[in-house]
Amino acid sequence: MSNRATLAPPFLLPSYVLRQSVNIALDQAATNRLLYLHSPADFGKIIAVGQWIGQKKLRCAWIPLTLYDASPLVFCRYVLAALSALDEELGESLDKILAVPSFDGAPLEYLFLGLSRISKSVQQAVIVFDDFHLIDNPMILKAFPQIVKKLPEGLLCMVISRIPPPVTFADLLLKDEIGIVSENVLLFSQNHII
Numbered sequence: 509m510s511n512r513a514t515l516a517p518p519f520l521l522p523s524y525v526l527r528q529s530v531n532i533a534l535d536q537a538a539t540n541r542l543l544y545l546h547s548p549a550d551f552g553k554i555i556a557v558g559q560w561i562g563q564k565k566l567r568c569a570w571i572p573l574t575l576y577d578a579s580p581l582v583f584c585r586y587v588l589a590a591l592s593a594l595d596e597e598l599g600e601s602l603d604k605i606l607a608v609p610s611f612d613g614a615p616l617e618y619l620f621l622g623l624s625r626i627s628k629s630v631q632q633a634v635i636v637f638d639d640f641h642l643i644d645n646p647m648i649l650k651a652f653p654q655i656v657k658k659l660p661e662g663l664l665c666m667v668i669s670r671i672p673p674p675v676t677f678a679d680l681l682l683k684d685e686i687g688i689v690s691e692n693v694l695l696f697s698q699n700h701i702i
Contacts (some may be wrong), residue, residue, distance in 0.1 A: 515560075515569040515570055515571065515589065515590055517561060517568050517570045517636070518558055518570065527559075529693070530556045530560075530689075531556075531560055531563065531695060533565075533689050534556070535560075536687065536690050538664055538666075538687060540685050540686050540687035541657065541664075541680070541685040541686070542666075542667065542677075542685060542686045542687070543664060543665070543666045543667070544666075544677070544687070544689070545666065545669070545689045545694075546667075546669045546670065546673070546688070546690055546691070547670065547690060547691030547694050548691060549670060551694040551695070552694055553668045554668065557666060557668060557695060560600065561634060561636075564632075564655075566632055566633055566634050567594055567631070567634070568634050568635075569589075569590035569631070569634075569635050570587050571590055571636060572638045572639065573638060573639045573640060573642050574642060575635055577642070578644055579645065579646065580615045580647050580648055580651075581611075581612055583643065583645070583648050584618065585606060587619055587635075587655065588602045588605060589606070591622065591626065591633050593631045594635070598626060601625055602622050602625075605618050605621060605622045606618075607654025615699070616647065619655065623658040624658070626660050631662060632662050632685060633662065634663070634664040634665075635659075635664070635665055635666070635667065636666045636667075636668065637667045638668045639670075640669040641665075641670045649674050649676045652676065653677055653679055653680050656680065656685075672688075673686065685695050
């Protein structure tokens with residue numbers, strides 16, 4: 509599943525308006541372990557994140573989630589493939605975990621095994637979970653905060669969603685480990701309209 513093309517950020521036309529206020533909000537939210545960006549459809553979430561990542565020149569694994577990715581097996585494969593795409597050395601080790609025959613029976617356990625093999629810090633990079641609102645599986649939603657906590661320093665986790673963080677993220681909120689950017693920040697102002 510380590511098809512690196514599917515994990516690449518979306519291509520953005522250079523003609524999009526750069527909104528500095530949005531970039532500043534993303535900078536502030538990115539000081540946390542998890543950056544959670546949410547707003548209804550058509551607020552420019554993908555463009556905002558794509559521009560911010562491009563401006564920062566960050567290595568990125570972009571996971572475009574669908575309804576079919578709400579199974580722990582598929583979701584865990586995506587996370588491991590994303591980590592593998594960000595680090596060639598690590599990729600070999602994680603590919604071995606993905607190839608274990610019993611992976612399908614206990615994907616979350618193997619995902620945490622893979623996360624335990626990652627060094628405590630990596631060069632700055634970001635994993636983006638796009639359309640996270642499509643993930644409604646309680647096992648994934650419950651495990652996700654722990655996945656975020658196990659990610660190495662230097663690796664930012666970004667969630668793009670149409671809804672606010674689920675209740676299972678309460679611990680991250682309480683410990684101030686989540687930076688939230690909402691539709692209020694993404695609204696176009698007079699200054700953005702040409």
